[in-house]
Amino acid sequence: MRYDCVIIGGGLSGLTCGIRLAEKGARCAVISTGMSALHFSSGSIDLFGNEGEGKIVFRPFEYLEKFIGSNPLHPYARCGSSRVREALFYFRDQLDLEDIDLYNNDDANHFHVTTLGTLKPTFFSQRSVFNEKIRLAFEKKSKIAALNFEGYRDFYPELAVINLKRNVLFRNIEISSGKILYPDYGDPQRNPFEYRSIDIARIFDTERYLEDLAAQIRTAAGDAAFAAMPAFLGITNFKRHHQLLQQLTGLLIYEIPTLPPSILGMRIDNALKSRFAALGGVYIAGDTVRGGTIAGGRLESVFTENGGSSALYAGSFVLASGSFFSGGLVSEFSRVREPVFGLRVYSHAERSKWHAQEFFPRNGHPFLEFGVETDERFNPLTDDGQRLGNLYCTGALLPHYNPIREGSGGGVAVSTGYRAAELILAGNR
Amino acid sequence: MKRIETEAIVIGGGATGAGTLRDLSLRGVRAVLIEKSDIASGTTGRNHGLLHSGTRYAVNDLESARECIRENKILKKIARHCIEDTGGLFVTLPEDDPSYHGKLIEHCKYAGIRCEEVSVQEALRIEPNLNPNILAALRVPDGTIDPFRLTSANVLDAQERGATVLTHTGVSGIIREGDRAIGVRCRDRRTGVELEVFGGIIVNASGVWGQEICASAGIALRMFPSKGSMVIIDYRINNVVVNRCRVPSDGDIIVPGDTVSLIGTTSKKVEYDKIDEITVDEDEIATLLESGEKLIPNVSRTRVLRAYCGVRPLIAVSGEMDGREISRGIVLIDHERRDSVGGLITIAGGKLMTYRLMAEMAADLACAKLKVRKKCRTQKTALPGSERKLDQAKSVKFFTGIPNSVVGSTLYRHGQRIRNILHREKRNYGLICECEMVTEGEIEYALKKLNVKDIVDLRRRTRIGMGPCQGQLCAYRAAGLFVKYDSATSAESNKMLVDFLEERWKGIKPVLWGDALREVEFCYWIYQGLFGLGDVRFPEEGEDR
Known part of the structure; x- marks a missing residue:
């Protein structure tokens, strides 16, 4: 098969890149091994949330202006801050076309509440996680009801409430708690005490149980103005059901991320795939790229595990295979390598320096900053020093940034994916 | 300050302390156990979980070997739910001294350990993952034992017989009155509450930490800490214990345990003031994996789950010796005779295998001091959960409706106590x-x-x-x-x-x-x-x- 571009990795970065390319008429294929890391995410898109040492970034673009100058290897520096902005708002518009409304507070970060009730600065959140009405209710110090499904093992609001109450922002805000019973939806084989987020989301993807649920929420919430609940509002009909439930209860309904799988993240994953397909992109799931043919500083084709001898040819390639967790990087007893093409990797020679001493260190773990070295055009080098001019590396595979410490994972995935698409399109013109 | 009066005080919630508490409780002595962290959190929980047959000691330490095989047989009866009777192999690799094999057979005879020669073919049938290049193999009655369950069952039994257990409570000092130790001062490390416990006899069963306990009573006792490190492999890659048939050295055993396998152990001297800070060194990991791979080649292709280390509680008899050469024999000290301090005894040395025997020795002496004339019953009385033979098929039938895997795991961990744990309510399982x-x-x-x-x-x-x-x-x-x-x-x-x-x-x-x-x-x-x-x-x- 021949494509204009083959993208290795179907996560946030790969799909953003694929959507941009497909939209401009390029014939694209995305090859994805397994589940996107979005399934384990908060479902909000972080841009840049922390300076380090616990200092919060309130206006990320302003902050990036000066940050980029002193961190020239950071993926944002390689994109340029205006391109980061362009990429993020492009991303928002694409999701909008798929019926996901992302809230953003102009150029400023807002906070989303985590599973444990800490606040994380983020740039985009789904409207069931944050919106203007929630912000207003919050400013008026309206009462919150933290509700949970009886016996749900993957969310414990009481562990979050104690941390919220300690936060100055929540001082003088009353938080009550309450329980909701699952509807008897008729699968006697399943143990409701073993439901995961996805099981609950499936129940409420149909309209059937919403009225009963609304009645329960009203009772459990008492005189509260909003009900905070574990993310449960379905994968496909969540927008309509959110509105419906708010009408039926007269309350603001607010979703909090739970233990994975992340309902909020899965919605984004679904939307991106759907958008990519609508633009004519080819999504190959459950296959893994094993290697490629390189000639004259160019990657000519790649072959996959299931493809046998039939290689995939393309003018350009994007490697968006993620970090260790997703298999984009592989670590061995004493080295880190990139498994598909053997690209040059940034890491430490001594394994004892891959990690911090504590599990929760102040400045994060160094291994999160390892990745494939690239030039400013995101082109990597092979192990023997050959630059591959038509291969672009994006997302969590990249080094020199710390997604968790900085709160920048989503933003880097989106903006580098978008940037790779722009570079490919410019090259073809 | 809170004050507790009792008959006997046991310091240390490892296997020995828990065993002593149970032994005393079975003899009707009221006792309080004080443990600075959790039960089985020190040396007890930091070994490879081997139910020794004694074979490993047969050549160098016949006395220990005999103790091991005696206790091995007792534990198989009283602690069924903590034990897997897997059997063990001693295999000779091409680079090993072939004469050790014969020597081991001979010494096992002296020690009373059933040790039979099996063909290489038979050894590979018993343990298919074994290195096929082995030259010879012996079959011995090794097994596996879960130290956490064993200690917990001892504590549970003692508590059900009236004993008191204070975990996360550190002893800050022995209270002396003239030439007698009459109690201990301690502090709940979670709440900060201080308390004093008084009793007629104090049993110091705090293992390697016993040096500090004795020091607080003005008694000099020197421990000789030796670190042992182990690596856990994330699959059960063997079903019988695999030992290397050579003079004891690093990385010569792989023990299956529950869902994983462990490669043990190393032996390194540590300074006494570092015993709470020990970590596994990079070279130990490399040694263990290299040696483990020689016994079972699959080791190199299997994920390593974690590594940990413990401190062997050996008492230095005299001079500087290597941790491996010192006797692992049991040391019972009557401080009244040794140091003219009444009311205090120390039980130390030994090993997990002999915890019951150590407890018996300590309780015998404690009872003699308390003038209690009751005999030890621990060799015959099954631990809670081990009262009868475990019958999985029967349990699965009894708990129809609950997934078999849940019934099996619960039975495996808690034995007959499964009836106190599982019931047919969806929340429960x-x-x-x-x-x-x-x-x-x-x-x-x-x-x-x-x-x-x-x-x-x-x-x-x-x-x-x-x-x-x-x-x-x-x-x-x-x-x-x-x-x-x-x-x-x-x-x-x-x-x-x-x-x-x-x-x-x-x-x-x-x-x-x-x-x-x-x-x-x-x-x-x-x-x-x-x-x-x-x-x-x-x-x-x-x-x-």
Whole structure:
């Protein structure tokens, strides 16, 4: 098969890149091994949330202006801050076309509440996680009801409430708690005490149980103005059901991320795939790229595990295979390598320096900053020093940034994916 | 200050201390056990879980070998649910001295250990993952023993017979009155509450930490700490214990245990003042993996789960010796005779295998001092859970409707006590730890009956968080259940979640490559990226109470 571009990795970065390319008429294929890391995410898109040492970034673009100058290897520096902005708002518009409304507070970060009730600065959140009405209710110090499904093992609001109450922002805000019973939806084989987020989301993807649920929420919430609940509002009909439930209860309904799988993240994953397909992109799931043919500083084709001898040819390639967790990087007893093409990797020679001493260190773990070295055009080098001019590396595979410490994972995935698409399109013109 | 009066005080909640507490309780002596951390959290919980046949000691230490095989037979009767009667092999590799094989057979005869020669073919049939290049093999009655379950069962039995157990309570000093030790001063390390416990006899069963206990009573006792490190392989790659047939050395045993296998051990001298800070060294990992691979080649292709180390509680008899050469024999000290301090005895040395015998010796002496004329019953009285032979088919039938895997795991861990744990209510058998099949009911039981104060303790009672994922999902769920069952406040639960993940991290750090690193990235992503647990601020003790 021949494509204009083959993208290795179907996560946030790969799909953003694929959507941009497909939209401009390029014939694209995305090859994805397994589940996107979005399934384990908060479902909000972080841009840049922390300076380090616990200092919060309130206006990320302003902050990036000066940050980029002193961190020239950071993926944002390689994109340029205006391109980061362009990429993020492009991303928002694409999701909008798929019926996901992302809230953003102009150029400023807002906070989303985590599973444990800490606040994380983020740039985009789904409207069931944050919106203007929630912000207003919050400013008026309206009462919150933290509700949970009886016996749900993957969310414990009481562990979050104690941390919220300690936060100055929540001082003088009353938080009550309450329980909701699952509807008897008729699968006697399943143990409701073993439901995961996805099981609950499936129940409420149909309209059937919403009225009963609304009645329960009203009772459990008492005189509260909003009900905070574990993310449960379905994968496909969540927008309509959110509105419906708010009408039926007269309350603001607010979703909090739970233990994975992340309902909020899965919605984004679904939307991106759907958008990519609508633009004519080819999504190959459950296959893994094993290697490629390189000639004259160019990657000519790649072959996959299931493809046998039939290689995939393309003018350009994007490697968006993620970090260790997703298999984009592989670590061995004493080295880190990139498994598909053997690209040059940034890491430490001594394994004892891959990690911090504590599990929760102040400045994060160094291994999160390892990745494939690239030039400013995101082109990597092979192990023997050959630059591959038509291969672009994006997302969590990249080094020199710390997604968790900085709160920048989503933003880097989106903006580098978008940037790779722009570079490919410019090259073809 | 809180004050407790009792007949006997046992310091140390390892196997020996727990065994002594049980032995005393069976003789009708009222006793209090004081443990600075959790039961089985020191040396007891930091070995490879081998139910020794004694073969390993037969050549160098005949006395220990005889003790081992005697206790081996007793434990197989009284602690069935803590034991797997796997059998063991001693295999000779091409590079090993072939004469050791014959020597071992001969010495096993002296020690009374059944040791039979099997053909290489037969050895490979018994353990298919074995290195096919071995030259010779012996079959011995080795098995595996779970030190956490064993200690917990001893404590449970003692408590059901009226004993008191104070965990997370550190002894700050022995209270003396003239030439007698009459009690101990201690502090609850979680609440900060100080208390004094008075009794007619104090049994110091605190292992390597016994040096400090004695020092606080003005008695000089010198421990000779030796570190042993082990590596856990994330699959059960062998079903029988595999030993290397050579003079004892590093990395010469692979022990299956529950769902994993362990490669043991190394031996390194450590300074006494460093015993609470020991870590596994990089070279130990390399040695263990290299030697392990020689016994079972699969080791090199299997994920390493974690590494850990313990301190052997050897008492230095004289001079400087290597940790391996010193006798592992039992040392019972009557401080009245040795140091003219009445009311205090120390039981030390020995090994997990001989804990019951050590407890018997200590309790005999304690009873003599207390003038209690009751005989030891521990060699005949089964531990709670081990009263009858375990019959999985019968249990599965009894609990029809509950998944077989849940029944099997619960029975495996708690023996007959399964009847106190499982019932046919969906909440009860809903899974919390999916790697190790730990249910909400099992957690509820552990919280209420097994002296569990935090998630790390819970792990020792149930195996929660000990599987491949090392607690990724179940740690948070467990934290939630502590609040649900009123075992902790929300603030304490948050804190114990951090402590649990930090404790898991200690054992993962030394083996942070391959899938272990992937798993850590995921776990860190959840607990920091998603939960922001590292950002939770913990106020001073007691603020939220």
